[in-house]
Amino acid sequence: MLLESLREQVLRANQEIARRGLAPHTFGNASGIERSGVEPLVVIKPSGVDYAALTPDDLVVTDLDGRIVEGALRPSSDLDTHTLLYREFAEIGGVVHTHSEFATSWAQAGRPIPCLGTTHADYFHGAIPVAGPVSAEEVAEAYVRNTGAVIVRRFREESLSPLAVPGVLVAGHAPFAWGTTVAEAVEHADVLEYIARLAFRSILLGASEAGIPAHVSEYHYQRKHGPKATYGQR
Amino acid sequence: MLLESLREQVLRANQEIARRGLAPHTFGNASGIERSGVEPLVVIKPSGVDYAALTPDDLVVTDLDGRIVEGALRPSSDLDTHTLLYREFAEIGGVVHTHSEFATSWAQAGRPIPCLGTTHADYFHGAIPVAGPVSAEEVAEAYVRNTGAVIVRRFREESLSPLAVPGVLVAGHAPFAWGTTVAEAVEHADVLEYIARLAFRSILLGASEAGIPAHVSEYHYQRKHGPKATYGQR
Amino acid sequence: MLLESLREQVLRANQEIARRGLAPHTFGNASGIERSGVEPLVVIKPSGVDYAALTPDDLVVTDLDGRIVEGALRPSSDLDTHTLLYREFAEIGGVVHTHSEFATSWAQAGRPIPCLGTTHADYFHGAIPVAGPVSAEEVAEAYVRNTGAVIVRRFREESLSPLAVPGVLVAGHAPFAWGTTVAEAVEHADVLEYIARLAFRSILLGASEAGIPAHVSEYHYQRKHGPKATYGQR
Amino acid sequence: MLLESLREQVLRANQEIARRGLAPHTFGNASGIERSGVEPLVVIKPSGVDYAALTPDDLVVTDLDGRIVEGALRPSSDLDTHTLLYREFAEIGGVVHTHSEFATSWAQAGRPIPCLGTTHADYFHGAIPVAGPVSAEEVAEAYVRNTGAVIVRRFREESLSPLAVPGVLVAGHAPFAWGTTVAEAVEHADVLEYIARLAFRSILLGASEAGIPAHVSEYHYQRKHGPKATYGQR
Numbered sequence: 001m002l003l004e005s006l007r008e009q010v011l012r013a014n015q016e017i018a019r020r021g022l023a024p025h026t027f028g029n030a031s032g033i034e035r036s037g038v039e040p041l042v043v044i045k046p047s048g049v050d051y052a053a054l055t056p057d058d059l060v061v062t063d064l065d066g067r068i069v070e071g072a073l074r075p076s077s078d079l080d081t082h083t084l085l086y087r088e089f090a091e092i093g094g095v096v097h098t099h100s101e102f103a104t105s106w107a108q109a110g111r112p113i114p115c116l117g118t119t120h121a122d123y124f125h126g127a128i129p130v131a132g133p134v135s136a137e138e139v140a141e142a143y144v145r146n147t148g149a150v151i152v153r154r155f156r157e158e159s160l161s162p163l164a165v166p167g168v169l170v171a172g173h174a175p176f177a178w179g180t181t182v183a184e185a186v187e188h189a190d191v192l193e194y195i196a197r198l199a200f201r202s203i204l205l206g207a208s209e210a211g212i213p214a215h216v217s218e219y220h221y222q223r224k225h226g227p228k229a230t231y232g233q234r
Numbered sequence: 235m236l237l238e239s240l241r242e243q244v245l246r247a248n249q250e251i252a253r254r255g256l257a258p259h260t261f262g263n264a265s266g267i268e269r270s271g272v273e274p275l276v277v278i279k280p281s282g283v284d285y286a287a288l289t290p291d292d293l294v295v296t297d298l299d300g301r302i303v304e305g306a307l308r309p310s311s312d313l314d315t316h317t318l319l320y321r322e323f324a325e326i327g328g329v330v331h332t333h334s335e336f337a338t339s340w341a342q343a344g345r346p347i348p349c350l351g352t353t354h355a356d357y358f359h360g361a362i363p364v365a366g367p368v369s370a371e372e373v374a375e376a377y378v379r380n381t382g383a384v385i386v387r388r389f390r391e392e393s394l395s396p397l398a399v400p401g402v403l404v405a406g407h408a409p410f411a412w413g414t415t416v417a418e419a420v421e422h423a424d425v426l427e428y429i430a431r432l433a434f435r436s437i438l439l440g441a442s443e444a445g446i447p448a449h450v451s452e453y454h455y456q457r458k459h460g461p462k463a464t465y466g467q468r
Numbered sequence: 469m470l471l472e473s474l475r476e477q478v479l480r481a482n483q484e485i486a487r488r489g490l491a492p493h494t495f496g497n498a499s500g501i502e503r504s505g506v507e508p509l510v511v512i513k514p515s516g517v518d519y520a521a522l523t524p525d526d527l528v529v530t531d532l533d534g535r536i537v538e539g540a541l542r543p544s545s546d547l548d549t550h551t552l553l554y555r556e557f558a559e560i561g562g563v564v565h566t567h568s569e570f571a572t573s574w575a576q577a578g579r580p581i582p583c584l585g586t587t588h589a590d591y592f593h594g595a596i597p598v599a600g601p602v603s604a605e606e607v608a609e610a611y612v613r614n615t616g617a618v619i620v621r622r623f624r625e626e627s628l629s630p631l632a633v634p635g636v637l638v639a640g641h642a643p644f645a646w647g648t649t650v651a652e653a654v655e656h657a658d659v660l661e662y663i664a665r666l667a668f669r670s671i672l673l674g675a676s677e678a679g680i681p682a683h684v685s686e687y688h689y690q691r692k693h694g695p696k697a698t699y700g701q702r
Numbered sequence: 703m704l705l706e707s708l709r710e711q712v713l714r715a716n717q718e719i720a721r722r723g724l725a726p727h728t729f730g731n732a733s734g735i736e737r738s739g740v741e742p743l744v745v746i747k748p749s750g751v752d753y754a755a756l757t758p759d760d761l762v763v764t765d766l767d768g769r770i771v772e773g774a775l776r777p778s779s780d781l782d783t784h785t786l787l788y789r790e791f792a793e794i795g796g797v798v799h800t801h802s803e804f805a806t807s808w809a810q811a812g813r814p815i816p817c818l819g820t821t822h823a824d825y826f827h828g829a830i831p832v833a834g835p836v837s838a839e840e841v842a843e844a845y846v847r848n849t850g851a852v853i854v855r856r857f858r859e860e861s862l863s864p865l866a867v868p869g870v871l872v873a874g875h876a877p878f879a880w881g882t883t884v885a886e887a888v889e890h891a892d893v894l895e896y897i898a899r900l901a902f903r904s905i906l907l908g909a910s911e912a913g914i915p916a917h918v919s920e921y922h923y924q925r926k927h928g929p930k931a932t933y934g935q936r
Contacts, residue, residue, distance in 0.1 A: 024428055027353060099353050105435030108350040116810040118875045119801050136449040143453050172446035173352045194726055200435060201807030201902060212874035215838040219845050258662055333587050339669030342584040370683040377687050406680035407586045434669060492896055567821050573903030576818040604917040611921050640914035641820045668903060
């Protein structure tokens with residue numbers, strides 16, 4: 001079996017998004033990529049299978065174009081979004097898609113989440129952007145792949161770095177998050193949900209969309225992610 | 235004992251709506267129908283009995299007019315709504331009524347839930363409609379049966395298909411959901427609650443009632459329910 | 469030891485309001501009354517003791533004026549509200565005070581909860597009223613007793629029956645609920661919290677304060693409480 | 703090992719804020735101080751370590767200027783806020799920082815929590831104030847220490863007593879709470895979160911910012927904290 005270790009990580013990630021309540025009703029999927037071989041290989045969960053029943057064998061291995069390399073089950077119906085993100089964002093090693101409650105509510109409202117506090121600034125550099133919606137032509141052509149395309153387009157337009165802004169809201173749909181590993185992608189999907197909860201309440205209490213001063217958000221972001229990071233035991 | 239397998243399914247469905255938090259304080263009931271015999275038979279929970287204490291024996295079997303065929307206990311006080319739905323919606327095999335928190339809040343506001351995202355579009359074709367309220371004459375004549383009648387009337391008026399829109403909000407009351415089986419009805423009741431949670435937050439964040447573009451909602455609905463469905467392992 | 473059975477019921481009620489999340493941080497208390505003896509006796513929890521640690525021995529027995537008849541610990545600081553309610557509402561056998569989250573939010577807003585649906589109508593006949601606030605003179609004279617007095621005054625002013633409206637919101641404070649037994653008082657406190665959750669969301673979604681038509685609320689209330697009640701297995 | 707008992711208390715406090723859901727994603731830290739020795743010593747959790755994995759050995763002991771006296775791990779990145787609070791608020795024995803959901807939402811909105819009810823009045827004397835934000839100069843000079851400085855400044859400006867108002871919201875950041883012991887600081891952080899939840903809903907329901915009458919809030923505060931306190935078994 002190919003990629004045994006990555007299969008384990010991707011399996012755990014899929015179970016973890018269910019366990020943390022981010023993906024009720026199998027609304028969600030996680031994948032990871034191994035880029036070190038001759039050809040990059042993606043491991044993703046199969047479509048519509050209950051998380052509790054998943055085993056490493058059930059996972060599907062594909063190439064970067066989504067062609068199945070190993071696996072008896074049909075891959076997640078969102079596969080083409082994952083592979084497009086892997087093709088375009090060379091820095092990322094894992095992708096997580098959820099329909100988590102508050103992040104999805106922001107996505108449905110088509111509204112970016114402004115940076116209203118240091119919880120946000122510790123993980124996301126600036127607002128969490130909204131991509132899409134996907135146009136009628138894009139849906140007709142290739143809906144799932146173009147869901148990835150509208151994400152990438154938004155990042156290019158705003159000159160955003162995928163590792164500095166490790167997540168996005170797809171308008172009228174739900175969030176995607178990513179990271180250097182699939183475990184980090186899960187963490188970002190979970191933090192994104194928490195940020196969405198905080199921001200929802202803050203906005204109802206009258207918080208300004210302008211958010212926190214740049215000198216505070218920069219300090220927090222650099223403290224965790226800059227070259228002189230002081231957070232944690234590194 | 236008649237309908238042993240259906241009794242098991244209906245029992246599990248009633249326990250499941252309690253376990254998922256959809257029916258606090260025994261505010262809820264599930265039923266199933268067996269249409270293959272000489273005469274269709276309905277299995278429903280008894281009235282006001284704690285879910286934890288229910289056994290298959292406690293369930294009540296009635297005909298399509300609500301006459302008890304088997305069972306020592308009084309059937310759910312909502313029986314006549316269930317039987318009317320079974321009479322009018324020939325496609326459905328199970329009905330679930332809950333007072334789940336957010337769906338009931340929308341019902342109390344008398345407001346249909348617009349299709350604001352793909353979570354909704356995957357399960358419900360268009361807005362989740364509001365039926366009723368039941369008029370003074372209808373209450374006086376036969377309140378419970380007429381609760382079913384106002385649901386059916388709304389579906390006829392809007393030319394809705396019960397399997398494409400597997401649930402409804404009764405104004406000033408609470409949701410009903412259904413499916414081809416009672417297990418599917420539970421799933422629809424649960425998803426309806428989740429959709430209601432998402433929509434509540436989206437609306438407070440300023441989402442437009444217009445909802446997502448038709449090309450997206452059609453794509454999602456057809457992907458799961460159309461003749462060329464690609465979701466899951468079928 | 470006096471009133472062994474009532475002590476057990478009151479103990480269980482106090483534990484139950486904690487277990488159901490209605491009284492975080494020991495913000496709550498339950499009492500029961502035995503009216504059949506020569507002199508009515510009240511059993512109430514002691515003040516500021518953790519629910520988990522309570523034993524029947526810890527409970528305090530007082531007369532209707534709050535004089536301790538049995539018990540080594542100081543009674544709940546809300547005792548005088550309970551005894552006043554027992555003196556004035558002869559029909560009730562148990563009183564529960566909580567700071568449950570949504571009911572307390574309505575109390576803090578000083579706003580009665582309108583009857584917006586059948587969940588409400590099944591348990592409370594009409595709006596859940598707001599009593600108080602207690603005036604400066606009343607606080608100075610006897611704050612806790614006068615908390616009871618403002619409740620009774622509101623019920624007299626609006627000609628409300630304590631069994632038809634088994635609970636109230638004290639403005640700027642929190643809810644009180646009651647019933648014919650202390651177990652029923654717990655049930656009413658819990659349903660009141662659920663009604664408060666539903667109504668909060670409904671109001672934010674634009675529900676009219678007018679609430680559901682009288683013919684529906686009357687039907688529901690009478691179905692559970694009227695002389696021809698059809699709900700449950702009675 | 704120094705301060706064995708205080709290490710145990712601080713460990714338990716750090717675990718407790720995680721267990722109560724106040725500090726998801728290790729967003730939080732608790733410390734305690736021993737003032738009785740020749741030199742006061744602070745015990746604080748290490749930075750970025752998962753709560754579940756913490757042992758008493760992992761805790762870091764520092765002096766009042768944050769110099770490490772014992773401990774192999776790097777202390778919490780918020781250490782300098784804690785030590786400044788200990789230097790300036792001589793009455794306090796423990797400090798807790800969380801990113802709890804509703805208190806953080808108020809902090810992000812930059813809005814003090816008005817005293818809307820007796821739950822609040824029992825623990826906090828008047829509104830829960832907002833400190834900061836920290837200015838660009840203060841961030842550049844010493845961000846973490848100056849987070850403490852803006853808290854102290856707000857308390858001096860409003861002549862607040864740290865034991866009468868045992869917590870604060872830092873604008874665009876999150877709450878800090880304290881008490882005479884670290885266990886009491888945890889309790890105050892938890893009650894602060896509950897008050898924030900109640901106030902959020904009350905404000906959305908239209909509660910006046912003016913809050914409850916002074917004669918009620920004074921009565922409640924004095925009942926628990928005044929020289930003639932009658933609450934609990936003291």
